[in-house]
Amino acid sequence: MLKQTLIKAAETGAAVMKSYFNGVFEISNKEGINNLVTEADHASEKAIFEVIKNDFPDHYILSEEAGELIQDSTYKWIIDPIDGTVNFANGIPICCVSIGVEMAGKMILGAVYNPFINEFFFAQKGFGATLNNKKIKVSTRTEVAKSSMVTGFPYTYLDTPNGPLQVFEKLIRKGVPVRRLGSAAIDLCWVAAGRFDGFYEHNLQAWDSAAGFLMVEEAGGKITDFAGNYYSPYQPHIIATNGLIHDELLDIVNGGEIRG
Numbered sequence: 001m002l003k004q005t006l007i008k009a010a011e012t013g014a015a016v017m018k019s020y021f022n023g024v025f026e027i028s029n030k031e032g033i034n035n036l037v038t039e040a041d042h043a044s045e046k047a048i049f050e051v052i053k054n055d056f057p058d059h060y061i062l063s064e065e066a067g068e069l070i071q072d073s074t075y076k077w078i079i080d081p082i083d084g085t086v087n088f089a090n091g092i093p094i095c096c097v098s099i100g101v102e103m104a105g106k107m108i109l110g111a112v113y114n115p116f117i118n119e120f121f122f123a124q125k126g127f128g129a130t131l132n133n134k135k136i137k138v139s140t141r142t143e144v145a146k147s148s149m150v151t152g153f154p155y156t157y158l159d160t161p162n163g164p165l166q167v168f169e170k171l172i173r174k175g176v177p178v179r180r181l182g183s184a185a186i187d188l189c190w191v192a193a194g195r196f197d198g199f200y201e202h203n204l205q206a207w208d209s210a211a212g213f214l215m216v217e218e219a220g221g222k223i224t225d226f227a228g229n230y231y232s233p234y235q236p237h238i239i240a241t242n243g244l245i246h247d248e249l250l251d252i253v254n255g256g257e258i259r260g
Contacts, residue, residue: 001055002075003109003124006101009051010111010120013044013081013097018115022091038089041065044081044097052077064207076102078210078233083112084183093117098185100210100233107233110211112185121189121215129192129218138221138242139194144171144249145260147197149178150187154203162255164202174258188212191240192219198241198249206233213240222246226253 020040045065052059061069063079077099082088084095093116101109112121121136123129129136141147149171153164171178179196181187185208187199192215210233213223222243223231228250231238239250252258 002101005051005055006099006109006111007122009048009077010097010099010113012051013048013099014113014115016040016044016047017082017088017095017097021088021093021116037065038082038085040088041082041085045079048079048081048097048099062206064205074104078102078206080185080207083185083208084181087182092182094181094183094186096183096185098207098211100207100214102210107210107214110214112189112211112215114186119189121192121211123192123211123214123218125214125218127218129215131189131193136193136215137219138192138216139197140244141197141242142244143260144198144245144252145174145176145258147176147245148195149176149249150190150196150199151178151180152182152184152187152201152204153180160202162253167200167253170252170258176258184208185212188240189215191221191242192216194219194242198239198245200239200249200253201237203236204233204238205236209233209238213238216240224250226250 017040026039045063058071058073060071060073060076080098082095083098088095096112096114098112100107108125110123121131184204189212190196191199213231216223223240226237
């Protein structure tokens with residue numbers, strides 16, 4: 001039933017999101033320039049909550065807009081009602097609903113749904129990852145110099161050594177194609193599907209990556225923080241790859257040079 005509820009919640013939130021798309025809705029700003037939240041974010045979140053609470057009223061929920069709805073439960077739902085809000089607000093159809101489910105601190109289920117291009121990604125721990133019910137797997141490239149990469153940038157720039165712009169510049173000066181789609185959940189799913197070979201970002205929240213990182217794992221990829229430790233969505237740094245370029249990309253993000 002957990003899987004069915006997750007799928008229904010993602011579909012319900014996506015339907016609400018789609019109903020607002022290219023319409024007239026309220027937009028406000030959170031901390032940082034262009035860190036938007038819209039009326040549609042709140043409406044999608046409300047619809048998702050209703051589905052979850054109907055089936056599992058005692059489950060813990062962590063969501064981008066509402067924050068934490070704390071319950072004494074081994075299950076936690078981690079929700080981004082619209083990942084890619086700036087895209088959504090500007091009529092760019094690269095945005096999605098992202099929902100991950102934890103049990104006893106371990107991610108066990110994930111769903112990422114972009115209704116505008118009809119792509120529903122789903123992962124279950126130990127059972128693989130799918131796109132529209134077809135199995136997906138990561139790419140097989142072995143060198144960063146020959147890879148296709150994707151990243152994102154924080155709304156408030158992080159002025160740190162090997163920061164977002166420094167790593168980006170290093171890659172593009174070597175001719176490595178690096179895309180910036182504006183949705184970390186989609187970035188991760190597209191790594192899982194083999195469209196990108198690697199993804200890195202310096203400042204994510206749990207709801208940005210909870211579902212997507214499970215997709216990459218279940219599609220055969222590798223995810224760590226910037227120190228190379230096993231990834232936790234409750235810290236900001238992420239590197240997700242096909243596994244074959246992981247060590248090289250990790251070195252680059254930490255100040256190393258591109259091989260070749």
